Amino acid sequence: MARLSAFAGGALIFLIDASVYVFRAYHSMLPDMRDRDGNPAHAVFGFARFLGDLIERVRPAYMAVAFDERRAGSYRNRIYPPYKANRERAPADLVLQLGHCRELCRCLGLAAFVDPEYEADDIIGTLAHLMRGQGVRSAFITRDKDLAQLVRDGDLFWDFGARGQFGYHDIERHFGVRPERFADYLALTGDEVDNIPGVPGIGHRTAASLMKAFDSLDEMYADLSRVARLKLRGAGSLGVRLSAHRDSVFLARQLTRIACDLRLGVAAGGLRRRPPDLPALSTLYDRLGFGPFLRRQGERLAQLPAG
Known part of the structure; x- marks a missing residue:
């Protein structure tokens, strides 16, 4: 099984499937954490901790975060209207927190993407394709099996904080198909x-x-x-x-099939991790009612070399 340590010395971009980790925090953390307007903020807290822990562990030069914007008018729904019709709408408090999570990414110096027509999978596929052309391999941070189709030799499929890390050959052993x-x-x-x-x-x-x-x-x-x-x-x-x-x-x-040809209007340089904007991060945390734990982590992130 592949290990992150095998990537030492090679250019690597970490592509994060945000919804997986926002939803995980939303459903696993107690919803008693509130922002200053009284709205739940627990999913944002959990997502912020996940991002901070990941950055501290891997110290990435390149990192990008892809979000889903669930709209009925996506291109897959036009092809097949029943696509994902079995899913319930996201609760209003989760939708609000997803917006805060996108703002959080910007405060942390991370490129964040959302598209009204396409899914996070397609954004990730497009970014992986872009960076592969620059000789940069990809680490797909997700638990969504659909993204396994993007893995190529030298890439990594990793559900951070849960199951193991899979390289190209591990995918076939685990899922039974290349x-x-x-x-x-x-x-x-x-x-x-x-x-x-x-x-x-x-x-x-x-x-x-x-x-x-x-x-x-x-x-x-x-x-x-x-x-x-x-x-x-x-x-x-x-x-x-x-x-x-x-x-x-x-x-x-x-x-x-994941689309890998979206027009995202970004070049490879735009995917480098920048230092956190600590004043903006502090303002966001004030608004969300967060205490010192995440603030101290933000200060540690600011000390790391940027991408």
Whole structure:
């Protein structure tokens, strides 16, 4: 399994899937922490502590934070209106705290991004693609399996504070499929969390076996007769099912594939970590009712070399 220590001496950008860690703080911390207007602020506190702990541990030269702005008009909803329709709307107090979290990133000297059309995954994919062109590898800070498709040789997939760190070859050992084929794999299995339908009767093991036998969905559908010869239970009827659901599979892939070509208007230099703006950070913490713990951490961060 990959370890962060293996990246010593190499250029690396830390790309943070913010919603994962904001939601984790929102649901795990007691909501009795209030800002000066009486609104809950516990998710911001937890997110601030997470960011501070991460920065102190890895001392990054490059770091960026991607947020989701959940709107029904996203490009995936236009492709497939039921996409994520099974999810409840975020509570109003969480939406308010997400805005504070974006402000927090700016105060900490971190580039933060949100897009009304695209998801945090797409922002992260675009930034990873941009930096890869500059010879900079990526550490994806997330627990969202969808982002595994972005991992390439030299990259890291890491749910900070929870499960282990995965390199390129660890992804296949853990999930059963290579990163490059992950979007195709999800198109076959579907994704209940995102309300994406899969092919009936195809589970994770069968989908992984298909993605080991074929380089892509395109190759598989170009030669479906091969499926019947695979050593899979029910292989004889599997090709028939795949053929019947061809259109829905390719539709699903449009939903599961992460976009890496957004126009974010940023160059590599704009992703360098800057020193915290301590006066702005103090003003934010005053407004949120935070005590000395995070302020002291902010002062320590200000002493670290900038990117």
